[in-house]
Amino acid sequence: MHSQISGKGQLFFVGFLYISCSPFFFLVLTSSKMTIAIEQPQIEVEVENKQIPSDDPTELVLDGGFTVPETNSFGHSFREYDAESERQKTVEEFYRTNHIHQTYKFVKRMREDYGKLDRAEMSIWECIELLNEFIDESDPDLDEPQIEHLLQTAEAIRKDYPDEDWLQLTGLIHDLGKVLLHPSFGQLPQWAVVGDTFPVGCAFDECNVHHKYFKENPEYSNPIYSTKLGVYSEGCGLDNVLMSWGHDDYMYLVAKENKTTLPSAALFIIRYHSFYPLHRHGAYQHLMNDEDKENMKWLHIFNKYDLYSKSKVRIDVEKVKPYYLSLIEKYFPAKLKW
Numbered sequence: 001m002h003s004q005i006s007g008k009g010q011l012f013f014v015g016f017l018y019i020s021c022s023p024f025f026f027l028v029l030t031s032s033k034m035t036i037a038i039e040q041p042q043i044e045v046e047v048e049n050k051q052i053p054s055d056d057p058t059e060l061v062l063d064g065g066f067t068v069p070e071t072n073s074f075g076h077s078f079r080e081y082d083a084e085s086e087r088q089k090t091v092e093e094f095y096r097t098n099h100i101h102q103t104y105k106f107v108k109r110m111r112e113d114y115g116k117l118d119r120a121e122m123s124i125w126e127c128i129e130l131l132n133e134f135i136d137e138s139d140p141d142l143d144e145p146q147i148e149h150l151l152q153t154a155e156a157i158r159k160d161y162p163d164e165d166w167l168q169l170t171g172l173i174h175d176l177g178k179v180l181l182h183p184s185f186g187q188l189p190q191w192a193v194v195g196d197t198f199p200v201g202c203a204f205d206e207c208n209v210h211h212k213y214f215k216e217n218p219e220y221s222n223p224i225y226s227t228k229l230g231v232y233s234e235g236c237g238l239d240n241v242l243m244s245w246g247h248d249d250y251m252y253l254v255a256k257e258n259k260t261t262l263p264s265a266a267l268f269i270i271r272y273h274s275f276y277p278l279h280r281h282g283a284y285q286h287l288m289n290d291e292d293k294e295n296m297k298w299l300h301i302f303n304k305y306d307l308y309s310k311s312k313v314r315i316d317v318e319k320v321k322p323y324y325l326s327l328i329e330k331y332f333p334a335k336l337k338w
């Protein structure tokens with residue numbers, strides 16, 4: 001199910017370039033109405049379309065009235081972590097604490113504890129409403145309440161993928177794990193909830209944002225955890241890898257344990273959407289198995305909407321709510337264990 005990139009437009013292959021640490025390819029999906037440039041790590045993507053070079057790999061125009069801004073709301077490029085600004089100081093301080101505290105031991109403990117899902121019973125929509133009060137300190141591109149981001153992502157996907165309701169719903173729920181910031185979930189600190197994710201139990205790749213702060217992580221020089229493979233084996237599959245603890249892995253556990261009928265690509269997107277070192281830079285590929293490689297196609301598509309839909313333009317919640325309630329009903333039980 002959903003293993004092929006479906007839908008609109010033809011796929012053209014375009015050339016490759018280097019971004020910071022590793023080479024990656026650009027794919028451009030085009031149709032008469034749409035062009036999406038997708039930064040693509042060097043993972044083979046099998047799509048039945050011809051491949052031609054394009055002159056402009058930076059073009060990013062999405063269909064359906066959704067326009068991709070050249071800069072974020074603060075006038076910077078998206079995901080620019082070295083700009084001089086007050087917000088960047090908050091973001092950098094966030095990554096400093098995140099990189100110091102995320103250890104193999106910590107992740108194991110959190111997964112066991114939060115994996116019990118014994119903290120609350122509520123519907124997906126109730127959780128969405130809880131996110132109204134939180135602002136993500138790791139994010140250089142958005143300082144709006146999280147509910148805005150969820151709706152912006154889902155609506156942007158809906159415009160370009162009207163038939164993929166599962167992908168739209170994935171957009172709506174992908175960041176719900178940020179509810180860990182809420183007092184009824186232990187009010188975890190931001191460093192244990194948000195930000196890019198990375199595997200623990202093996203060496204921290206240099207592609208990680210503000211990599212230098214890992215030097216203060218107690219496992220940085222641990223002889224077992226500091227090798228390229230660490231506790232893992234080549235091709236072991238990302239399912240078997242402990243990722244830094246946060247909203248992604250938590251929401252993945254919630255969706256899985258509550259027996260969502262969403263396809264496996266949706267669960268993959270939820271668990272790895274913050275794994276920028278892999279999906280943007282192509283690091284850690286040696287841990288992937290064939291199924292992971294297959295699912296990467298959807299993660300690349302999803303990621304564009306997650307990132308570039310961030311803006312100050314508000315969505316009318318009441319207007320779109322009935323539509324999303326119908327999707328929630330299709331793929332989730334009325335009440336979930338959290």
Ligand SMILES: O[C@H]1[C@H](O)[C@@H](O)[C@H](O)[C@@H](O)[C@H]1O
Pocket residue numbers: 136138139140175194195196197273274275276
């Ligand atoms: O700051 C952001 C934010 O926390 C997102 O929810 C996460 O998915 C991104 O990876 C991260 O960079």
Ligand SMILES: [Fe+2]
Pocket residue numbers: 174175247273274
């Ligand atoms: Fe996220």
Ligand SMILES: [Fe+2]
Pocket residue numbers: 149153174175306
């Ligand atoms: Fe997001």
